[in-house]
Amino acid sequence: MKLKQIAELLEAKVLCGEERLDDNNDYCFSSDLMSDVLTLGDQNPIIVTGLCTMQTIRTCEMGNLEVVVFVRKKKPTPEMIELAEENGMILLSSDFSMFKACGILYQNGLKPLF
Amino acid sequence: MHFEYTVIEGDFVNAGSASSSVKKTLKQLNVSPAIVKRVVVALYEAEVNAIAHAYGGVVTADIESNQITMRVIDKGPGIPDIEWAMQEGNSTARPEVRDMGFGAGMGLPNIKKNVDQLNVQSTVGVGTTVEMIVNLC
Ligand SMILES: Nc1ncnc2c1ncn2[C@@H]1O[C@H](COP(=O)(O)OP(=O)(O)O)[C@@H](O)[C@H]1O
Ligand SMILES: [Mg+2]
Numbered sequence: 001m002k003l004k005q006i007a008e009l010l011e012a013k014v015l016c017g018e019e020r021l022d023d024n025n026d027y028c029f030s031s032d033l034m035s036d037v038l039t040l041g042d043q044n045p046i047i048v049t050g051l052c053t054m055q056t057i058r059t060c061e062m063g064n065l066e067v068v069v070f071v072r073k074k075k076p077t078p079e080m081i082e083l084a085e086e087n088g089m090i091l092l093s094s095d096f097s098m099f100k101a102c103g104i105l106y107q108n109g110l111k112p113l114f
Numbered sequence: 115m116h117f118e119y120t121v122i123e124g125d126f127v128n129a130g131s132a133s134s135s136v137k138k139t140l141k142q143l144n145v146s147p148a149i150v151k152r153v154v155v156a157l158y159e160a161e162v163n164a165i166a167h168a169y170g171g172v173v174t175a176d177i178e179s180n181q182i183t184m185r186v187i188d189k190g191p192g193i194p195d196i197e198w199a200m201q202e203g204n205s206t207a208r209p210e211v212r213d214m215g216f217g218a219g220m221g222l223p224n225i226k227k228n229v230d231q232l233n234v235q236s237t238v239g240v241g242t243t244v245e246m247i248v249n250l251c
Contacts, residue, residue, distance in 0.1 A: 032215065033215055033216075033218055033220075034214070034215030034216055035159070035215070035216055035217075035218050035220035035221060035224065036218070036220070037215075038155050038158070038159060038220075038224055039220065039224055039227075042147075042148045042151060051215045053126070053213075053214055053215065054126065054127050054129075054130075055126060055129065055130070055162075055214045055215050055216070056215065058129065058130035058133075058134070058158065059130075059158070059215065061130070061134060061137070062130065062133055062134075062137065062151070062154045062155050062158045063151060063155065064147060064151055079127075
């Protein structure tokens with residue numbers, strides 16, 4: 001699915017990486033636990049999370065995870081956005097709950113890793 | 115190549131800066147992305163442990179042509195039962211650590227999965243050294 005479509009479906013703001021909204025990713029993983037996100041091996045899904053700390057960005061940097069959707073109205077700090085930009089990441093922010101965001105994405109064809 | 119970094123107790127904002135620097139170096143050396151990911155995921159969990167469970171410490175990384183050796187050395191409280199700590203789900207993490215997205219007892223088991231050799235040495239009241247070796251080819 002195009003990232004542009006994901007942003008539209010989730011009524012999300014694009015916080016950085018606007019120039020890459022035509023990129024595609026068909027897989028999604030959601031968790032607020034970064035230790036979970038660090039167990040995904042060589043897969044690089046879209047991450048949906050309500051954990052909005054510097055650790056979210058660092059974890060995605062280590063895991064080569066380039067697309068993060070923050071849910072529950074979580075807004076990253078300028079420092080977090082700056083680090084994400086340095087790493088070429090795309091950050092989206094949606095007011096939807098985790099359940100609603102994941103439900104919509106699943107219904108529209110994004111696939112789970114397992 | 116030898117690298118050394120200092121990690122500071124409770125400094126969650128900078129947690130991962132050593133791993134980030136190692137990642138950039140390995141990328142420059144054209145190490146395959148899958149191996150780089152294993153290296154930095156392990157180092158990052160170990161770095162977070164030194165910040166979360168100990169009083170900070172030192173991270174060293176030695177890169178040779180065929181392997182990387184990483185050590186996370188802290189002068190923390192030590193681990194009384196390493197076997198217990200290595201099991202998934204076992205954790206003594208403070209709520210503050212959980213708020214950072216860690217503290218589910220998955221760090222050490224995931225480190226083990228990602229490295230080729232793991233050696234944890236710990237003395238209660240003295241500190242912990244986590245040594246991790248990953249083959250680069
Ligand atoms: N460097 C360390 N110093 C002291 N205790 C540690 C250290 N690293 C790990 N531990 C202990 O081992 C437990 C398990 O570690 P880990 O698997 O990384 O899970 P978590 O960090 O989520 O608790 C920790 O909760 C802590 O009790
Ligand atoms: Mg840990």
